Amino acid sequence: MKTTDWPDIPYGAWRDTCDALHLYAQVVGKYRLARTPWLCHSWHATLYPSALGLTTGLVPDGPGGIELILDLVEHRVIGAANNGRRAGFKLASMSVAQFDTELRILINELGGTPHWHWSPNEVAAPVPFAEDTAQRPYDADAVSRFHRALILVALVFAEFRTAFLGKASPVHLFWGSFDLAVTRFSGRRAPIHPGGVPFLPDAVTREAYSHEVSSAGFWPGGGGVDYPCFYSYAYPAPPGFAPARIQPSAAHYDVTLGEFILPYEAVRTSPDPAGMLMSFLQDTYRTAADLANWDVRNLECQVGRPLRPRQI
Incomplete structure (x- = not known):
């Protein structure tokens, strides 16, 4: 790309x-x-x-x-x-x-x-x-550009998903927070989530975070971030996660959000956007899995390729 x-x-x-x-x-x-x-x-x-x-x-x-x-x-x-x-x-x-x-x-x-x-x-x-009767604008060109970005991101997320044989979510958009996400699971139960997500029943949040996760996603902006970006977090966050050094160097840990953030603009202007994004996805996952002692490392594999069955 x-x-x-x-x-x-x-x-x-x-x-x-x-x-x-x-x-x-x-x-x-x-x-x-x-x-x-x-x-x-x-x-x-x-x-x-x-x-x-x-x-x-x-x-x-x-x-x-x-x-x-x-x-x-x-x-x-x-x-x-x-x-x-x-x-x-x-x-x-x-x-x-x-x-x-x-x-x-x-x-x-x-x-x-x-x-x-x-x-x-x-x-x-x-x-x-x-x-909600206020007239809303509709910038068709901006929407089209967002859609093109969303597809490119989804393709990288989908490739990243293939490198894990354990439980993993689809690549999908959560309309509540309006973010595209992909999530891997350790298989272990997580502590009960405290809830408190604005205007979302705590029972929904607690079911969503019933098991340990390493999750990554893409926001177009909003929710405390005024620029499009990628994120990655672990729940529960293991000790040492926030201060960990993550690749690429354009990524940083946002204390307020409790997540690693990689600006979309850094990816877009990179000589290899897909490669930079994949590096972020892989490094944040490995950091979370290592620090939390996930017992699923035997479920990691090379990314999938067309017409190549997995070696079992």
Whole structure:
């Protein structure tokens, strides 16, 4: 991947559009959450990067299954049911209330169930969707650049995921915090999480962190970080994790967040963006696993390659 393949996505330039897109993703995600059987660590509720944008995958509803796509290429919301029905509407400047209404109409047209929780999660001072009537901007060019970045990041995350034979999450987007993430597990139970995540039930947080993790992800900005960046953390964080020296040198430990941070801009302008990002993912994981004495090192392997079965 060439340096020029990684688009410039300065958070300040599209902050308001990003905030709107975050809330739209919450509405879409809450539909999936409302209809999908619970899976460990809330994996049943996430969205997935796709060639078009972000997708729910197949949601069990209506005639059998419904898929929703936030199309960030043609800037539309697309709904498809397994019986052949299709519906959609344009992504443009609108209010969150309008988006919520349009999505309910779309799902109803597909024969689905347009009912979900009425308010955002994990955001400061949440406003119920139906009451959020302020007009939101929609910078289509910025959204397209974000989508291109998201796909490039997802491809590196997916390659990193192949180098671990133990329990690992999909590469997926958590719409509450609006971050793309991939997580590895030691297999051991973790201490009960203290909870306290803004506007998220403690029971959800505690189930999500029921077992030890090393998790990495990507934020477009927000949540205390005013620039796009990558993060990596361990729960519980083992002694010595924060002061550890991590590669690449552009990474640093953020005491407030309790995570290692690598600015997206450092990756984007690197001669080898994918290589720099992979170094960050591997080094933070190895540091966490070594310091916490994970007993899964025999589950590490070379990254996967097409048409090459694992040597067992």
